[in-house]
Amino acid sequence: MTKLIIQIPCLNEAEDLPNTLAALPRRIEGIDTIEILVIDDGSTDNTAQVARMWGVHHVVRHRTNRGLAAAFQSGVDAALRAGADIIVNTDADGQYAGEDIETIVRPVLEGRADIVIGDRGVGDNAHFGPVKRLLQRLGSAIVQRLANVHVSDAVSGFRAISREAAQRLNITTEFSYTTDMLIQAGRKRFAILSVPIRTNATLRPSRLFKSIPRFIVNTGITMARAYTTYNPLRAFVGFGLVIAFFGVVPVLRFLWFWVNGGGDGHIQSLVIGGVLLMLGALVAVFGVLADLMATNRKLIESSLTRLRHIEARLPQTAEPEEPVIANQRKGAA
Template identity: 70%
Template structure:
């Protein structure tokens, strides 16, 4: 029995959520059971109530807004706890075509990929302006290079994830999970692919960021942090080498004048060069420490993966997955009968 759970992070989506739910697939080749999970990230409208009335199987509710990355993480944890073999993440704003869920699930069902990204064909997507196309392509190129993957739409949130991959991914950013997840997956040698998907015009401004410069800044920080986490030694040794090489320039200048009997008037070059060499050594030392910390992280993640697999075995031994209560409310939501979605 292969179970697919489609998760939808939401923030004040009471008006548009019914249309999104209505377009979700009811059956997919290779999938025996399809369920839906709504993550209400501190909505001030009736998003959770709408999801409940529409028969959504699982509802996770944050009492206050925590951000898209945290909503995505909460969704993964709930889906895993509910026994999902494959998890699909989609948006509530209707940007993605619900019928294309079958397309992004297919490589995972076939065992060809751990993660499949819905490629929006950014370069020729008529719903994107020239500026957005350029930024998306540039960002995807950076992520593709740093993650050692061949994904052309790195920030697409439309993606299918196998249970194994979801258990191995640990989102650490507070902004957006998309780039962090890809860099992690690439560095952990997970099989990643993409398929072209259809998109629709945006019905409202993005709630993830307030301006393009803000988006670029936060995405850049997320990419840098994720890459440094898995390549700490390379990053810090590179920075230390740069500082050292720059420091050798004023030192060489001082030695040149000193050999020509004019070293007294250029002592400041020696001081500057010495300071830069010291900085270089300190940065390399920090890199070694950071690499040791990264090694410890790998051990912790390996232990966490074993713990998750052990929980899976215990759940299967009991005959059914444990039901988790609605986040922070203590009220179960998994027993909702999907009346509207059943049709």
Template identity: 70%
Template sequence: MTKLIIQIPCLNEAETLPATLAKLPRQIDGVDTIEYLIIDDGSSDDTSGVARRWGVHHIVRHRRNRGLAEAFRSGIDRCLAEGADIIVNTDADGQYEGADIAKIVAPVVAGEADICIGDRSVARNEHFGSGKRMLQRVGSYVVRTLSATNITDAVSGFRAISRDAAQRINITTDFSYTTDMLIQAGRKRLAITSVPIRTHAATRPSRLFKSIPRFIQQTGVTILRAYTTFNSLRVFVGLGMLATLIGLVPIGRFLWFYFSGDGDGHVQSLVIGGALLTVGVLVATLGILADLIATNRKLLEANMLKLRRIEEKLIEAEAQRTAPAALDTAETLRKAG
């Protein structure tokens, strides 16, 4: 039995949510059960009430707004607790075509991918302006390079995730999960693919960011943090070597004048060079410490994964133990009635 849960992070989506829910699939090849989950991220309107009236199976509500990354994280945790084999994340604003969920789920159902991203074909998408197209292409290139993947639409939130991948990914950013998740998945050697999807024109401005410069800043910080987390030794040792090489220039200048008999007036070059060499050594040392911390993180994540699977087995065993007792009680009540 394959269970799919479609999760939708929401913030004041009472008006757009019904149209989005109406377009979600009820049947998909290779999937036995489809359920819906809404993450109400501190909405001030009746988003949760609309979800209940439309028969949404699961509702997670934050008492105040925590941001998209936290909403995504809460949804994943609930989907795993509800026994989802595949999780699909989509938006509530109708940007994505609900029928295309079957397309992004197919590679996961077939066992060909752990994660499948809906590719909006940014370069040809008529709903994106030229500036946004350029930013999306540059950003996707950076993420593709740093994550060692071949995904051309890195910030697409329309994605399908296998249960195993969802258990292995630990979102650490407070902004947007998209790039953080891809860099993690690539560095953890999960199988990632993408399929072309359809999109619709935006019905409202983005609630994730207030301006393009703000989005670039936040995304850049997220990418840098995620990459450094998994490549700390390379980053810090590289920076340390750069500082060391720069420090060698003024030291070489001082030595040139010193052996030329004119070293007295150039001691400042020796001081600056020595300071840069010291900084280089310290930064490289930080890289070694950061790498040790990263190794510890891997061990912790491995233990978390084992604990999650042990909990699942215990829950399944408890369900199997209580099921016969529940049937006997029901049969007793039927006979008594």
């Protein structure tokens, strides 16, 4: 029996949610059960009530708004507890075509991928403006480099995840899960595929960010943090070598003047160079320590994965406590 759970993070989506739910598939070849999970991330409207009225199987509620990344992780955790073999994440605003869920699920179902990203064709998507196209392409190129994966639309939220991959992913960012997830998945050597999908025009602005500059800054911080977390030795040692290189230059300058009998007037070059060399070495040592901590984190993540396996075998006897409240409805379409 293969169960697919489609999760939809929501923030004040009572108006758009019914159309999104109506477009979701109820049958997919190779899938025995399809269930829908809505994550209400502290909405001030009646998003949760609308979800229940439309027969959603699972509703997860945050009492306060905790952000898209937290909503995504809460949804994944709830889907795993509900026995999902494949998890699909989609948006509540109807940007993604519900018919394409079968397209992104198929590679996971056939065992060809652990994670499938829906590619919106950012280079020529008619629903994107020129600035957004440029930023999407640039961001995807950077993520591909950092994660060492080939994904042409790195920030697409339309993605399918196998149960095994979901159990091993741990989103830690507070802004957006998309880039963090890909860098993490690349580091853990998951099989990742991109498949072309269709998009619909959205009339309202994004609720994830208030301006493009803010989005760029937050995404950049997320990528740098994720890369440093999963590649600490390379990040810190590389940065330390750059600092040390700038320290070598004034030291060589001092030596040049010293050899030619004029070193007394250029002591400041020796001091500056020595400080930079020591700083570079110190940063490199931090890299070694961070790499040892990363090894410890891998052991913790391995224990967490095993714990999730154990939880999946236990009967669901109680609802999760705050900050997540889950309400399950059976027998819904």
